[in-house]
Amino acid sequence: MADKLAIQADSLKKIYGKDNTEIVAMKDATMDVAYGEIVALLGPSGSGKSTFLTAVGLINPPTSGQIKIGGQLVLNGSQPMVNLKYFRKKYLGFVFQKSNLIPFLSARENVQIALEINGYSPQDSSKRALEIMNELAIGDRADNFPSMLSGGQQQRVSICRALSNEPDVILADEPTAALDSHLGRQVMELFRDISHKRGTAVIVVTHDQRSLDVFDTVYEMEDGVIKLRQEIS
Amino acid sequence: MNLAIKDIRHNLGRFVLTAIGIGMLLMIVMGMGGIYRGISDDATLLIDNIGADIWIVQHNTRGPFAELSRIPQNLVYRAMVIPGVATARSFVQHTIQRQNNIGKQLRMTIVGLDWPIDKGEWVVLESGRILNQNHYEMIADTSLGLNLGEKIKLGKNTYTVVGITSSMISSGGDGIGFFTIQDALDIQLDKTGEAVRLDRVSRSNRVKKNDLGLKQPNLIELASQKSSQLPGLARPEISSVILKLKPGANLKQVENIIEGWKDVSIFTSNGERQLLLKGTVEKVRKQIGLFRILLTIISAIIMALILYTLTLEKLHSIALLKLIGASNWVVLKLILQEALILGVSGYCIAYILGKKIFPNFPRRVILSNDDLFQLAIIVLIISVISSLLGVWKAMQVTPNEALN
Ligand SMILES: Nc1ncnc2c1ncn2[C@@H]1O[C@H](COP(=O)(O)OP(=O)(O)O)[C@@H](O)[C@H]1O
Numbered sequence: 038m039a040d041k042l043a044i045q046a047d048s049l050k051k052i053y054g055k056d057n058t059e060i061v062a063m064k065d066a067t068m069d070v071a072y073g074e075i076v077a078l079l080g081p082s083g084s085g086k087s088t089f090l091t092a093v094g095l096i097n098p099p100t101s102g103q104i105k106i107g108g109q110l111v112l113n114g115s116q117p118m119v120n121l122k123y124f125r126k127k128y129l130g131f132v133f134q135k136s137n138l139i140p141f142l143s144a145r146e147n148v149q150i151a152l153e154i155n156g157y158s159p160q161d162s163s164k165r166a167l168e169i170m171n172e173l174a175i176g177d178r179a180d181n182f183p184s185m186l187s188g189g190q191q192q193r194v195s196i197c198r199a200l201s202n203e204p205d206v207i208l209a210d211e212p213t214a215a216l217d218s219h220l221g222r223q224v225m226e227l228f229r230d231i232s233h234k235r236g237t238a239v240i241v242v243t244h245d246q247r248s249l250d251v252f253d254t255v256y257e258m259e260d261g262v263i264k265l266r267q268e269i270s
Numbered sequence: 271m272n273l274a275i276k277d278i279r280h281n282l283g284r285f286v287l288t289a290i291g292i293g294m295l296l297m298i299v300m301g302m303g304g305i306y307r308g309i310s311d312d313a314t315l316l317i318d319n320i321g322a323d324i325w326i327v328q329h330n331t332r333g334p335f336a337e338l339s340r341i342p343q344n345l346v347y348r349a350m351v352i353p354g355v356a357t358a359r360s361f362v363q364h365t366i367q368r369q370n371n372i373g374k375q376l377r378m379t380i381v382g383l384d385w386p387i388d389k390g391e392w393v394v395l396e397s398g399r400i401l402n403q404n405h406y407e408m409i410a411d412t413s414l415g416l417n418l419g420e421k422i423k424l425g426k427n428t429y430t431v432v433g434i435t436s437s438m439i440s441s442g443g444d445g446i447g448f449f450t451i452q453d454a455l456d457i458q459l460d461k462t463g464e465a466v467r468l469d470r471v472s473r474s475n476r477v478k479k480n481d482l483g484l485k486q487p488n489l490i491e492l493a494s495q496k497s498s499q500l501p502g503l504a505r506p507e508i509s510s511v512i513l514k515l516k517p518g519a520n521l522k523q524v525e526n527i528i529e530g531w532k533d534v535s536i537f538t539s540n541g542e543r544q545l546l547l548k549g550t551v552e553k554v555r556k557q558i559g560l561f562r563i564l565l566t567i568i569s570a571i572i573m574a575l576i577l578y579t580l581t582l583e584k585l586h587s588i589a590l591l592k593l594i595g596a597s598n599w600v601v602l603k604l605i606l607q608e609a610l611i612l613g614v615s616g617y618c619i620a621y622i623l624g625k626k627i628f629p630n631f632p633r634r635v636i637l638s639n640d641d642l643f644q645l646a647i648i649v650l651i652i653s654v655i656s657s658l659l660g661v662w663k664a665m666q667v668t669p670n671e672a673l674n
């Protein structure tokens with residue numbers, strides 16, 4: 038399973054602004070991730086990690102370079118080759134540093150809404166949402182609002198939401214930054230299990246050096262360039 | 271899942287307060303319309319109920335409601351013999367403002383009925399009875415605050431309230447008291463004993479200085495008698511003569527005959543209505559109408575601000591929804607539905623509050639179905655328009671902003 042490529046990012050470059058206010062956020066970012074592979078992306082602050090992740094996430098197209106998802110070319114430079122919104126909805130799941138839940142929806146509804154947007158009926162969505170939450174051991178807080186949940190619990194709900202429509206790719210930007218190291222490790226292990234069990238390609242941007250053993254591959258980014266650091270096979 | 275309802279549920283307290291605020295504003299808009307309806311309805315109620323086909327008034331006046339009209343009482347007899355006329359009645363109306371028994375100001379429009387042809391049968395009574403005798407009885411509108419059986423002194427006489435009616439209000443907004451013509455004129459022309467005495471003395475003096483008085487000394491004697499016993503003095507004048515036609519009589523024909531008389535003008539019942547609505551009530555209508563428009567605009571602006579703020583608060587959630595693939599329609603629906611729910615609950619609160627509060631107003635506030643329906647449509651339009659600003663802002667949001 039690990040042979041087929043879920044993500045192929047080839048020579049991505051991103052320039053913010055124009056002329057004298059130009060910032061080169063990403064110079065040369067290349068990375069392949071297979072289905073069922075979990076990858077860590079390390080690097081100092083401002084090195085372009087988030088820029089890379091949002092480019093691959095089809096939120097923030099690169100200035101040049103190519104992005105293929107599931108073997109299909111989706112971005113040729115900043116030029117979309119497919120309907121990005123549809124592609125995002127169908128194939129991608131996001132987890133962020135902040136939990137990013139909708140404050141006026143309960144934990145369960147936060148997961149449910151993602152499913153409804155993906156075309157599930159309200160009943161199915163509600164049922165599935167609870168199933169996923171039980172799977173991630175957060176089902177007992179299903180009816181709580183985000184403000185009543187701890188940071189770790191909120192992050193779990195975010196992960197449930199990202200998983201709910203069974204995406205091929207999960208992109209996580211510093212998902213454990215707000216958690217203590219113990220909880221942080223739990224979340225990382227959760228990602229690994231999901232990746233290996235479901236065959237999902239996972240990219241996790243992290244600073245946490247202690248959890249690196251969880252990952253199949255570790256990359257490092259510096260000044261907009263991605264380098265392979267180690268491959269654990 | 272209905273996001274609008276979820277959002278409202280989460281901020282229920284604040285939403286309810288906002289809806290009450292909007293509701294009170296809309297209640298005033300609703301009330302403004304109701305006040306106008308009340309004023310025009312009250313102004314024409316007497317004309318509608320008195321059962322007259324033609325009003326004869328002083329030449330070239332628009333009386334007796336829109337302006338003062340004075341015609342001699344004997345006009346009744348002239349009118350009565352016109353072919354096609356069933357009844358001709360005298361009509362008197364004037365407004366007084368006096369201290370009543372307990373020293374409270376009593377402002378009342380006095381309407382004189384031509385007893386016994388007209389005993390006030392057409393007045394809708396809430397309690398009591400119509401006028402049974404030619405003197406010292408009255409029917410009072412509830413707004414005058416008089417009770418059945420209460421006695422009030424007006425001029426030299428005391429009158430007993432024998433009947434109570436409601437919504438009988440002059441175009442000036444004063445409650446009407448119904449009296450016989452005799453009593454109405456007495457109240458209007460009341461003079462103190464001293465004034466009457468001085469009047470008689472000056473009359474005798476005028477006769478004494480006149481040739482006629484010198485030649486016929488018994489005239490001097492006559493001049494100091496009661497004015498009603500003097501054949502040379504005209505009887506007090508009335509406001510109008512009202513005619514009811516026989517069934518099948520030709521209105522145009524009767525009008526033509528009276529129009530031939532050079533001393534009076536005539537109006538049909540509908541003509542009188544229009545005089546009131548176009549004259550007295552017109553300015554009030556415009557005044558209230560303009561206020562209503564202003565208030566509607568203010569409500570729209572306030573609603574727009576509220577909805578804009580509600581949207582601003584949700585921008586992050588909206589960006590997030592877009593990030594997980596929600597279409598613009600999902601976002602649009604959220605804002606639009608919230609606007610409509612706010613508008614509709616505001617309207618319902620306005621209606622419920624209005625129904626409770628308006629009956630306590632000194633003048634009638636009539637919520638007609640047409641007006642209510644019109645306002646409902648306006649509220650829906652306001653809700654949609656005022657959410658546009660929020661919708662526009664929400665459409666600008668990119669999924670990127672969920673990451674900040
Ligand atoms: N929207 C933006 N406009 C301009 N510059 C940006 C923008 N986003 C990021 N940058 C810049 O691009 C560089 C890389 O940022 P980022 O990808 O967020 O790095 P990291 O996630 O590794 O901390 C930084 O210098 C940052 O200031």
Ligand SMILES: [Mg+2]
Nearest residue numbers: 086087088210
């Ligand atoms: Mg970053």
